[in-house]
Amino acid sequence: MCVICADRAEAVAVGPCDHSEICHHCCLRLRILYRDARCPLCKADNATVYLTAAASSAPAATVAEGGAPQPQPQPHAPPPPPPPPPSFEELEAARARAPDRFYSGKRWALGVHVDKAMPDPPPALLAPGGGVAAAAALRAWQGRWRVPLHVQLLQWTSRSCPVCDPLGRNRRPFGTPKELREHLLTHGRVQCPVCVQAGRRFPLELEAHQIDDLPRHLARAHKHCAFCDEYYYGDDEMYDHMKRKHFHCGICQAAGTHHLYFA
Structure with missing residues (x-):
């Protein structure tokens, strides 16, 4: 983990x-x-x-002579740790x-x-006599690691379009954020400028919003400074902005009233 x-x-x-x-x-x-x-x-x-x-960390199954998988000797015991x-x-x-x-x-x-x-596949998926479920699990594992x-x-991590190339399989993704931004407009979509500027996630991890939905995303996901009418990524960015750009009352803070700011 x-x-x-x-x-x-x-x-x-x-x-x-x-x-x-x-x-x-x-x-x-x-x-x-x-x-x-x-x-x-x-x-x-x-x-x-x-x-x-x-x-x-999947444990190997035990198989009887008839080929049917048998329960582990201690079914409630935790599986052995992976190597x-x-x-x-x-x-x-x-x-x-x-x-x-x-x-x-x-x-x-x-x-x-x-x-x-x-x-290598987990040993439990290679044990004989696992039945249909084990075969399906092995196929799923092989599909996961096909690439x-x-x-x-x-x-x-590519700078690809989340609308027409959500898996990043385009061999020639966009070279600059501006190119990606202009391309998204052809879909009628935009990525949140606050999320992009924060740089916390890769382009394909960012949602491509409908243009009309962007204000709702900003209000729901980010912090708003009523003095400046600007949005900030999260609590840390908002706190840093308020400390640098606005005023707080030392008497109120000493009395236990925190995060009260003035323009």
Whole structure:
């Protein structure tokens, strides 16, 4: 589980500190959008990281002589923990032996090497006699990893149109935010300028709003300064703006009344 987004990590980032508790998505957000190459756990400055598929924690099923899957000896016991991902030294050695196994883009994410090797299926999906459900689960797993990890991430981080190319499969996405903005207008759509300026998410993660719906999104999702008639991304940005641009009463704050500002 990723320590930032708390989602189950399908791929993890491994740096020189050997912490692997951050998923591939959060790693790229930190390094590309936030310009932060530090480990979120120990704050070590990791100039190089590897993104590799996480091992599955699914336990293998036991099969009787007749081929029917049998219940685990302790059905209520938690599944065994998954094996740890390769260490940073192991991945460095693998890249030295087979450089073509890893993808790195000089104009994409500096210092990030993505393992292009396909992960092995979970043992439970390969156990004989699993029946229709196991076969369907195996097909779903194979479909999930049909596209190599580095291609998935290049598509996910691309500056593509969320209307006509929502999966980022266009080989030639837009070169600048202005080009994407002008293209979205041909669909009668816009992306929220506050979300774009905040730079917290990649273009394909931002919703393409109908032009008439943008004011409702601004009022619902962002903070509004009544003095300036401007919107700010969240509480932190709003607080920073109020502290810098407006006044507060020290007597009121001493009396316990906070966040009261004046023009």
